[in-house]
Amino acid sequence: xxxxxxxxxxxxxxxxxxxxxxxxxxxxxxxxxxxxxxxxxxxxxxxxxxxxxxxxxxxxxxxxxxxxxxxxxxxxxxxxxxxxxxxxxxxxxxxxxxxxxxxxxxxxxxxxxxxxxxxxxxxxxxxxxxxxxxxxxxxxxxxxxxxxxxxxxxxxxxxxxxxxxxxxxxxxxxxxxxxxxxxxxxxxxxxxxxxxxxxxxxxxxxxxxxxxxxxxxxxxxxxxxxxxxxxxxxxxxxxxxxxxxxxxxxxxxxxxxxxxxxxxxxxxxxxxxxxxxxxxxxxxxxxxxxxxxxxxxxxxxxxxxxxxxxxxxxxxxxxxxxxxxxxxxxxx
Amino acid sequence: xxxxxxxxxxxxxxxxxxxxxxxxxxxxxxxxxxxxxxxxxxxxxxxxxxxxxxxxxxxxxxxxxxxxxxxxxxxxxxxxxxxxxxxxxxxxxxxxxxxxxxxxxxxxxxxxxxxxxxxxxxxxxxxxxxxxxxxxxxxxxxxxxxxxxxxxxxxxxxxxxxxxxxxxxxxxxxxxxxxxxxxxxxxxxxxxxxxxxxxxxxxxxxxxxxxxxxxxxxxxxxxxxxxxxxxxxxxxxxxxxxxxxxxxxxxxxxxxxxxxxxxxxxxxxxxxxxxxxxxxxxxxxxxxxxxxxxxxxxxxxxxxxxxxxxxxxxxxxxxxxxxxxxxxxxxxxxxxxxxxxxxxxxxxxxxxxxxxxxxxxxxxxxxxxxxxxxxxxxxxxxxxxxxxxxxxxxxxxxxxxxxxxx
Numbered sequence: 001x002x003x004x005x006x007x008x009x010x011x012x013x014x015x016x017x018x019x020x021x022x023x024x025x026x027x028x029x030x031x032x033x034x035x036x037x038x039x040x041x042x043x044x045x046x047x048x049x050x051x052x053x054x055x056x057x058x059x060x061x062x063x064x065x066x067x068x069x070x071x072x073x074x075x076x077x078x079x080x081x082x083x084x085x086x087x088x089x090x091x092x093x094x095x096x097x098x099x100x101x102x103x104x105x106x107x108x109x110x111x112x113x114x115x116x117x118x119x120x121x122x123x124x125x126x127x128x129x130x131x132x133x134x135x136x137x138x139x140x141x142x143x144x145x146x147x148x149x150x151x152x153x154x155x156x157x158x159x160x161x162x163x164x165x166x167x168x169x170x171x172x173x174x175x176x177x178x179x180x181x182x183x184x185x186x187x188x189x190x191x192x193x194x195x196x197x198x199x200x201x202x203x204x205x206x207x208x209x210x211x212x213x214x215x216x217x218x219x220x221x222x223x224x225x226x227x228x229x230x231x232x233x234x235x236x237x238x239x240x241x242x243x244x245x246x247x248x249x250x251x252x253x254x255x256x257x258x259x260x261x262x263x264x265x266x267x268x269x270x271x272x273x274x275x276x277x278x279x280x281x282x283x284x285x286x287x288x289x290x291x292x293x294x295x296x297x298x299x300x301x302x303x304x305x306x307x308x309x310x311x312x313x314x315x316x317x318x319x320x321x322x323x324x325x326x327x328x329x330x331x332x
Numbered sequence: 333x334x335x336x337x338x339x340x341x342x343x344x345x346x347x348x349x350x351x352x353x354x355x356x357x358x359x360x361x362x363x364x365x366x367x368x369x370x371x372x373x374x375x376x377x378x379x380x381x382x383x384x385x386x387x388x389x390x391x392x393x394x395x396x397x398x399x400x401x402x403x404x405x406x407x408x409x410x411x412x413x414x415x416x417x418x419x420x421x422x423x424x425x426x427x428x429x430x431x432x433x434x435x436x437x438x439x440x441x442x443x444x445x446x447x448x449x450x451x452x453x454x455x456x457x458x459x460x461x462x463x464x465x466x467x468x469x470x471x472x473x474x475x476x477x478x479x480x481x482x483x484x485x486x487x488x489x490x491x492x493x494x495x496x497x498x499x500x501x502x503x504x505x506x507x508x509x510x511x512x513x514x515x516x517x518x519x520x521x522x523x524x525x526x527x528x529x530x531x532x533x534x535x536x537x538x539x540x541x542x543x544x545x546x547x548x549x550x551x552x553x554x555x556x557x558x559x560x561x562x563x564x565x566x567x568x569x570x571x572x573x574x575x576x577x578x579x580x581x582x583x584x585x586x587x588x589x590x591x592x593x594x595x596x597x598x599x600x601x602x603x604x605x606x607x608x609x610x611x612x613x614x615x616x617x618x619x620x621x622x623x624x625x626x627x628x629x630x631x632x633x634x635x636x637x638x639x640x641x642x643x644x645x646x647x648x649x650x651x652x653x654x655x656x657x658x659x660x661x662x663x664x665x666x667x668x669x670x671x672x673x674x675x676x677x678x679x680x681x682x683x684x685x686x687x688x689x690x691x692x693x694x695x696x697x698x699x700x701x702x703x704x705x706x707x708x709x710x711x712x713x714x715x716x717x718x719x720x721x722x723x724x725x726x727x728x729x730x731x732x733x734x735x736x737x738x
Contacts, residue, residue, distance in 0.1 A: 076571065104569065106469075107471065108501050110501075145672060166618055169700060219466070245636070249603050251603065255466070261484055282728070
């Protein structure tokens with residue numbers, strides 16, 4: 001029903017005793033997420049809200065509680081270390097919420113995690129500067145409002161936080177549920193890119209359609225679009241924010257910048273459309289664009305499976321066989 | 333964070349990178365001293381370079397600050413050979429006036445600092461840039477024999493003239509990569525050898541300062557076969573610059589929009605634009621999408637404004653104040669998606685802020701999420717000139733009505 005995280009995910013919170021960590025851990029527990037441990041160096045042995053054991057290190061948390069997902073709320077200067085620690089401790093997924101991490105740190109971390117994966121580990125990180133990941137009805141790992149989501153079959157990927165909530169809200173109100181929603185983050189160096197997330201959704205049997213919400217800066221949307229064109233049979237819907245953004249200015253997110261005339265919304269929308277992605281023209285129409293794309297796809301599927309066509313196909317097949325065997329006989 | 337050429341060069345110099353020597357002055361009274369010092373260092377020719385945060389200075393036009401139609405002189409960078417008198421005359425004319433280049437927009441930028449530099453005789457101009465390649469999350473060094481031209485132009489017209497090497501994060505720049513670049517730049521003899529040292533030091537400077545861009549355009553081969561940075565542009569990573577108080581002190585507030593500085597003091601992320609509809613939004617992605625929505629509704633966004641996660645009465649009030657200092661604003665759209673933050677609280681904040689300030693333009697308030705219904709009630713019953721909206725569609729229509737009505 002979902003990718004990366006589900007009911008079975010066992011979550012450790014890095015930075016559980018900080019104000020953000022405390023607040024959102026409480027929210028996550030309320031949603032039903034299985035939080036099994038917290039980590040704050042120096043506070044090992046204490047207990048969070050009378051039920052969650054706190055450890056000094058992620059390794060200890062993993063050993064004692066079998067945590068397999070980590071969520072990071074530590075301040076920006078300590079994020080690189082936190083991701084590396086979680087990677088070494090052996091969790092499979094690291095979700096980094098923190099905003100404002102220096103790019104240099106992330107280049108090193110990205111490289112480190114890649115090299116670990118080459119050496120037989122399977123670890124992925126999401127973020128930084130992201131709202132996290134949620135599989136509605138199963139578990140929420142991050143800071144998104146849980147109640148706007150609805151369990152279902154649309155996979156959502158986005159570089160932004162509140163814009164994702166907006167889109168999810170539109171979907172839910174149209175009765176369209178989500179399999180998993182991933183906020184991949186607004187920074188220039190992130191652990192999971194559009195392409196990675198699209199591959200996962202493409203392989204997930206329970207995801208019927210994919211919504212990707214991008215914005216100005218970089219060309220990760222285009223990279224994903226080319227993959228979609230080649231390999232994805234499910235309907236993919238897109239939205240790109242920042243049509244009116246001026247060049248050379250950073251629009252809030254560190255990665256949202258048009259530089260040297262590259263990374264404009266117009267450019268991205270053109271590529272996405274060319275690759276067969278249905279792009280919503282207005283942020284007000286994201287939900288409805290998904291709905292239309294789904295209906296169109298289902299109609300097509302139905303047409304393919306319709307008995308009339310099947311019957312015609314059978315007849316054609318028979319005839320082809322006949323002529324083939326006739327040809328064989330002749331040759332003999 | 334952007335810094336000036338003279339600051340960039342001072343950083344590079346610290347890392348041993350060969351740069352054109354020079355002295356920054358802010359008043360013409362310092363001119364003679366600067367020349368004297370440069371002479372003592374062996375300079376015989378001189379260049380005067382305007383220091384503003386924009387490219388294209390040489391081809392820019394200097395306008396009178398007090399009479400914007402009057403052209404003072406063409407060119408924001410000039411070479412004077414050994415004619416010090418002429419150099420001084422030029423410096424006194426441009427200091428304090430407005431330089432307009434293709435990167436500044438028509439408002440231009442006031443020239444508050446001049447870099448008085450040694451004039452160099454050189455054989456060739458080359459290009460060198462270091463930045464992040466987002467596609468594979470590694471730093472890339474780009475070099476080209478086409479120096480003195482914008483690299484975007486080279487990339488578009490003759491991409492084969494750009495040589496790139498990607499730096500392994502765990503290793504750093506390798507000697508063979510430096511040689512590859514030198515060969516690609518068609519360097520020979522002493523220039524080749526000098527470049528190998530130059531590039532290693534330059535990369536070190538890039539890494540050690542948490543720069544997001546180092547661009548040397550042009551990098552020159554002097555007549556005596558040395559490699560020098562004739563110009564230098566260094567951008568520092570906003571997320572890291574506070575790790576370096578010495579570089580953070582290089583921030584020049586004069587180069588920034590006063591409203592943007594004011595906003596940053598209240599922890600608001602504000603960027604001024606030229607339109608007529610102001611907006612206030614929580615979250616950067618939604619803020620960009622809201623700007624796009626304004627355009628679709630027939631308006632032009634007057635700003636980008638992300639109030640962040642809290643959206644309290646205080647932040648909303650500060651937001652209003654900043655948006656309203658822009659006299660082009662004919663209407664305001666507030667778009668808050670209340671997830672963790674409750675909409676009724678935001679609504680109370682909006683009402684409070686509106687009461688404290690006298691807002692002369694229509695305000696469309698769209699609150700969605702937790703307690704949106706209660707929020708709408710608070711707005712509708714406030715008796716203020718607040719137009720409440722629920723969906724984005726609804727908000728867009730109300731913005732259209734608000735601007736056509738004014």
